[in-house]
Amino acid sequence: MEHAIDNNLTELWTKALGVVQTEISKANFITLFKKTALLSLEKNVATIAAPSSMIIDLIKKRFLVLIKTALEKQTNHPVEIIFIPKTIVTMGSFGEKAAPLFAQEPNGEPTHTSVVSPVYNYPQRLRVDYTFQTLAVSSSNQLAFVAATTVSKKPGTTYNPLFIYGPVGVGKTHLMQAIASEMHKTDPRKKIIYCTSEEFTNDVVESIRSNQTQIMKRRFRSTDLFIVDDVQFIAGKDRVQEELFHTFNILIDKNAQIVLSSDRPPHEIKKLEKRLSSRFSGGLTVDIESPDFELRCAILLIKAKKHGFDLSMETAKKIAENIDDTRLLEGALLRLITESETQGKEIGSPMIEKVVGAGSLFKKPVFRIEDIMREVCAFYDIKPTQIKGERRNASLAKARQVCMYLLKKELRLPFTEIGNILGGRDHTTIMHGVEKIERLISLEKPFDEEVREIIRSLRA
Amino acid sequence: MKLLVLIENLQKHLPLLYRGVSTRSQLPVLLNILLVAKNGKFFIKSTDLEIGIEAEIPANIKKEGGTTVPARKFYDLISSLPHGKITLSLEGKTLEIVGEKTKSSLQTISMEEFPALYEEKGAEIINLTTEEFNKNITSVVFAASTDVVRPALSGVLVKKEGSNVFFVATDGYRLSLKQYQKETKGEVALLIPSRIIRELLSIKETGKIVLYVAKNSNQIICSYNEINIVGRLIEAEYPNYQKIIPTTHTTKITFNKDEVEKAVKIASVFAREAANVVKFVVQKNILRVSSSAPSVGENTVEVEVQLEGEENQIAFNARYLLDLFGSIHEEQMALEITGPLNPGVFNLPTDSSFIHLIMPIRAQG
Numbered sequence: 001m002e003h004a005i006d007n008n009l010t011e012l013w014t015k016a017l018g019v020v021q022t023e024i025s026k027a028n029f030i031t032l033f034k035k036t037a038l039l040s041l042e043k044n045v046a047t048i049a050a051p052s053s054m055i056i057d058l059i060k061k062r063f064l065v066l067i068k069t070a071l072e073k074q075t076n077h078p079v080e081i082i083f084i085p086k087t088i089v090t091m092g093s094f095g096e097k098a099a100p101l102f103a104q105e106p107n108g109e110p111t112h113t114s115v116v117s118p119v120y121n122y123p124q125r126l127r128v129d130y131t132f133q134t135l136a137v138s139s140s141n142q143l144a145f146v147a148a149t150t151v152s153k154k155p156g157t158t159y160n161p162l163f164i165y166g167p168v169g170v171g172k173t174h175l176m177q178a179i180a181s182e183m184h185k186t187d188p189r190k191k192i193i194y195c196t197s198e199e200f201t202n203d204v205v206e207s208i209r210s211n212q213t214q215i216m217k218r219r220f221r222s223t224d225l226f227i228v229d230d231v232q233f234i235a236g237k238d239r240v241q242e243e244l245f246h247t248f249n250i251l252i253d254k255n256a257q258i259v260l261s262s263d264r265p266p267h268e269i270k271k272l273e274k275r276l277s278s279r280f281s282g283g284l285t286v287d288i289e290s291p292d293f294e295l296r297c298a299i300l301l302i303k304a305k306k307h308g309f310d311l312s313m314e315t316a317k318k319i320a321e322n323i324d325d326t327r328l329l330e331g332a333l334l335r336l337i338t339e340s341e342t343q344g345k346e347i348g349s350p351m352i353e354k355v356v357g358a359g360s361l362f363k364k365p366v367f368r369i370e371d372i373m374r375e376v377c378a379f380y381d382i383k384p385t386q387i388k389g390e391r392r393n394a395s396l397a398k399a400r401q402v403c404m405y406l407l408k409k410e411l412r413l414p415f416t417e418i419g420n421i422l423g424g425r426d427h428t429t430i431m432h433g434v435e436k437i438e439r440l441i442s443l444e445k446p447f448d449e450e451v452r453e454i455i456r457s458l459r460a
Numbered sequence: 461m462k463l464l465v466l467i468e469n470l471q472k473h474l475p476l477l478y479r480g481v482s483t484r485s486q487l488p489v490l491l492n493i494l495l496v497a498k499n500g501k502f503f504i505k506s507t508d509l510e511i512g513i514e515a516e517i518p519a520n521i522k523k524e525g526g527t528t529v530p531a532r533k534f535y536d537l538i539s540s541l542p543h544g545k546i547t548l549s550l551e552g553k554t555l556e557i558v559g560e561k562t563k564s565s566l567q568t569i570s571m572e573e574f575p576a577l578y579e580e581k582g583a584e585i586i587n588l589t590t591e592e593f594n595k596n597i598t599s600v601v602f603a604a605s606t607d608v609v610r611p612a613l614s615g616v617l618v619k620k621e622g623s624n625v626f627f628v629a630t631d632g633y634r635l636s637l638k639q640y641q642k643e644t645k646g647e648v649a650l651l652i653p654s655r656i657i658r659e660l661l662s663i664k665e666t667g668k669i670v671l672y673v674a675k676n677s678n679q680i681i682c683s684y685n686e687i688n689i690v691g692r693l694i695e696a697e698y699p700n701y702q703k704i705i706p707t708t709h710t711t712k713i714t715f716n717k718d719e720v721e722k723a724v725k726i727a728s729v730f731a732r733e734a735a736n737v738v739k740f741v742v743q744k745n746i747l748r749v750s751s752s753a754p755s756v757g758e759n760t761v762e763v764e765v766q767l768e769g770e771e772n773q774i775a776f777n778a779r780y781l782l783d784l785f786g787s788i789h790e791e792q793m794a795l796e797i798t799g800p801l802n803p804g805v806f807n808l809p810t811d812s813s814f815i816h817l818i819m820p821i822r823a824q825g
Contacts, residue, residue, distance in 0.1 A: 027486030031509070052692050053677050054509045054575040061572070085678050085692050087611065100819045101632050101803060102699045188822075218755055 013038035013048075016070040023066055032059050035087065046071055046079050049086035056083040125194050126184075129306065130177035136302050138295035141171060144286040148175050148259075152182035155190075155225060155257035159284035161248075164261045166288035169326040172261040175288075176227050179259055183225055190224040197233045201240045208239070220247045225257045231280075232262040236271040245276055258283075296320035296329060303330050309337050315347050322352075367410055367458055369421060375458050376403045379450075388423035401433035402451060408434045410455075461497050461525030462549040465517060467559070470538045473504065473515040476687065479659060481531040482508030489528060489573040495548065495555070496526030496571060505577055506531060511656060512577035512690040522549075526571040529555050537564055577690045581681055582674030585648055586620060590666050590684075596640045597627050597657060599787040599814060604654035605631035612696035615651035618671075620644050628701055629654065630817075634780050635701055639813040651694040652680055659689055705817065706805055709796035711772040713742055714809055715765040717793045721785035723749035723761035728778035730759055737821050738781065740795075741773040751778070774800050775821045784816055 013036075021029050032055055039047040048067070050056050059067070064081065071079045132152075137145045144164055151162050164172050180192050195203070200220075207216035220226065226247070234240050251258055262269060265287070266280035291299065297316045304311035311333075319336070323329050339354075340347045377384050380399040387400050400422060407418045408430075415427035415434075422430070441448045482490045485508065494505040502519035505512065527550050537557065546559040550568070557564045588596075597616070605613035610632070617628040627638045650673065660669065660682055667685040673693065674681070682689045726749075727738045733753030741748040747765045752758030774797050784806060785793075796805040806816040 031485060031487050031490070052509050053578060053679055053690075054507050054512055057575040058509075058573075061575075084676075086695065087692075101630060101635060101817065102704055222755065 009038045009041060012041070012071070012074050015074050016067065019070040019073065020063065020066055024063065028062075031055075032063070039084070039086070041075070041079070044077060044079055045082060047082050047084060049084055051085065051087050053085050056085060059083070126177050126180055126192075128181070130174045131181045132178045134302060134306065135171060135174055135178060136291075136295055136298040138292060138298065140289040140292050140295055141166075141175075144175060144288045147284055147286050148179050149182075151257060151259065152179045152186075155183060156255035160252060160255075161258035161260055161280065161283040163266060163280050163283065163285040164259070164288060165263060165265050165285070167263060167290055169328070170288040170290055171326060172288060173229055176229060176259050176261055179257075180225060180227060183257075191222060192225045192227075193220065193223045194227040194229070196229040197231045197240075200228055200244065201234060201237060204240050204243050217243075217247075221250045223251070223256060225259070226251055227259045229261050230263070231260045232264065232269045232272075234272070235269050238273075241273050241276055245273070245279070248276075248279055252279075290324060291326055293320055296323070296326070299326060299329060300333055303333055304337070307334070307337055309340075311347070315352065318349070318352050369407065369411065369413075371458060372406045372410065373403060373421075375454055376406065379454050379457070388421075390423075401437050402454065404430050404433040405437035405451070406454070406458075410458075461495070461527060462521075462523040462547065463497050463502055464520040464522070464545055464547055465502065466544070467538065467541050467546055468543045469517050469519075470504075473517060473687070474535050474538055476659065476663060477504055477506045477513050477515055478531055478535045479662070480506035480508060480511060480513035480689075485509075489569050491531060492528035492569055492574070493531040493534060494526060494528045494571055494574045497521045497524045498526070499524075505574070507575060507577060507690075509575070510691070511653070511659070512575075513659070514577055514688045514690070516686040525550055527555055527568040528571055528574050529566045529568050533566060537566075577688075578674065578679055578681060579677065580674050581683075582672040582677075582679065585650065585671045585673050586618070586625065586642075586644060587668060587670040588642075589668055590663075592640070592642075593669050594661065596625075596638050598661065599784075599816070600627045600629045600636040600638050601654055601657045601661065602629075602783050602787055603631060603634050603636040603816070604629035604657075606654075607631070611694050612651065612698050614654055615694040615696075615698075616654050616657050617649065617651055617698050617701075619649040620647055622647075628698075630699070630701060633777070633819045634784075635704070635817040636784075637701065637705075637815045641813075649698075650680065651696065651698060653691050653694060656680070656682060656689055656691045660684060663687065704803070705815065706796070706798060706802060708798065709769065709805065710798050711742060711767070711769040712794060712796045713747060713765040713767050714792060714794045715747060715763060717785055717788055717791060719763045720747070720749065720793070721782070723747075723763050724778055724781045724785070726759060726761050727751035728782065730757055731778045735821070736778045737775050738778040739773065739775045742767055743771050772797050772799070774804055776804065776818050777821060780818050784818070 016038075017033055017036075020033060032050075036048055036050045036059075039049050041047075050059060060083065068079060068081055071081070132145075132149060135145065144166075147159055147162055148164075150158050151160075164175060166172055177194065180194050183190050184192060203216055203220075207213045228244075234244060248258065260280060265285060266272070266277040269277065297313070297320045300316040300319055301311055301313075304316075315336075319329065319332055323332055336347050336351060339351055345351070373384050373387065376399055377387060380395065380402075382396060382399055386396055387403060389396075403422065404418055407413050407421065408415070413421075415430045418430045419425040419427050437451070441451055477493060481493060485491055490508065494503075496503050496505070497519070500521060502517050502521060503514050504517060505514040507513070541559060541562060544560055546557055546562075549556045549558070551565075553568055554565045555568050557566065601616055604616055607614065613631050615629075617626070619626040619628070623641055623643050625640045625642050625644065627636075627640070629636050650671070652671075663684055665685060668683075670683045672681040672683065673679070678693050678695065680691055680693050682691075724738055728736070728751065730753045731738050731751040733756045734751065737751065739748075739750045741750070742765070745764055745767055747763045748760050749763060750758065750760040788808070790808050790810060792809050794807050794809050796807070800820055801822060803817040803819050806818070808814050
């Protein structure tokens, strides 16, 4: 039996565990409490599930009072506790598919899942959701889309290699993975290698280091579909280029399909050997342009649907007007969905403005150290010299720690350097400060608001 | 605590008890085993919080009490001591282990910190002799999944129905079913963690196995002579296995198990390089067992078989075949197939109570 737990109970239990966690050792907490759950709370009786009776016994012996007090504090009335041994099935395993043996009808035609035999796994590194069906097509990427579908239908014969180039976030990776996924669907026996040029480089280097170049060569040269993402990064790496050159030739000879992507056309990649760049251009070279407004809207609608969210055309337009990059588009959408779900409100103009307009996630301006110091000082109404000084009364210490936090999060400065900036403090002091603020932010809503306010005024 | 005990009696049970100790717990007490003398009996217990094992060991108890000691050290120490009498006594916070010529002491952790394995034994569900148990369950338990993601498949289903007891295990790619006749009362279906079954099978003694289930704690206790293994029943819905057992077939071959097992072993040399695929092709009275790895080589072994029905072919994962053959002690086996995509059904011509399904691999050509 699977037990879906009421959200309120989960929240209550999480809070109670938060208290318990601070009172007992980490070892105890992980071993005993990690898989517990609050099943019900009725008539002041809390039923708690733990994976085994041995665990229950240990909890009862040592921490019963602690849990009781923690729960009582949350509920504000006395609570009795009962334990039952039960494993709570986590969300991950809910949607499990039937195993192959059970996915078919006796003596009949097997259903689709059983045809995909156990040994031919989905190619490594591929995202299952990157398929042709989930790709939005418009004039900016139509040519590339047609080329890709053709290649996936007739691999190795029509356009070989297929070279796709375009700026970031236009869907090169999606398109290439869709080719792989389509080929895998038509024939799961086909060997598919998808890698970035960096992974290819690593493999080559690793195989040279461990003296196993033969294995590496065999792996790359036996494939039916070879995809290298961001191939421009092999520029200047001679040995890797040589390896790619030979792999390339052998694969083309045996009619294996090659698909490459880059941020620019082959002849513009600097420090790329002539023989390679001419081979790259030997098949079809297509470019993908930045998505136009209509495509951006379409992408939003597709992504929203994927997340099971009903996005109106108006909202999609509004978001698309403000953001160009596809990745940022998805990020913004996710934030909107989360906000709308947590607040239980429809996505409206104010929310869009808050997420997109403020651009907090997307247009990250570069601040200077002085900016942060100035804002923090202004906000807490203290002098910059005080923040660097020795005194440690509560209000000063807090401002100082917020300063540490912002310097770390916004500028990603090393701890030691932050220490130097703030009047020669030890790096451990800074680490402690940053951690403390992180904790406060997650625990106390007003404080979270406070820090946000500072960040907002920084960006203004 | 003070008691006299024979080293050989400790040595007999410590390997099993040690298997119950958690290998890397963050809690020091879980790396220990519990020694306890109470009500005139001496017990050693271990647990990793998933299962618990306890063994009663004959001893001459001078003073009751108990403590816990580091399992690994105690195990290593006891297994290297010569046979004979030793005295175990708790002196303050150390356990003194005194033999005729040896004297050792171990640091302890208080027994209060050690979890109780169970509160009550519960009701007896079924009892089996060890021969019955081993014979019926060895050919089943290996098919259970070791993957924790699908809790239901990691258990062995023990089902009592009328005068039949069924043992079923499947990992989703293969399924073993053994039926066994025994007059018992009541109907019951238990999903027992396969680990408990494996631990039970590791005991090489004859005797009696009794399963107890405590209803309100969902606990199962397997008593094996003086040993108790405690675990929790798996609460998950078992897949409807009856539905997938084919009722008809187009091809049936009967073969000598050892010959085919040998053929598969040879084929698996190459199959290892090619996703473990071993191909069976039946033509007339010949079964060709073959495998090929494009980059290494290939091989074919011919085995004489009796064919009823159409000529046919099918491919399996070599490991599944070897697991199956390794658990069977009959000379003759039969394989029924309907096509390359439907599960192959293995059974025993002499014993209709056993059936094993393996999902085929879709292979080329």
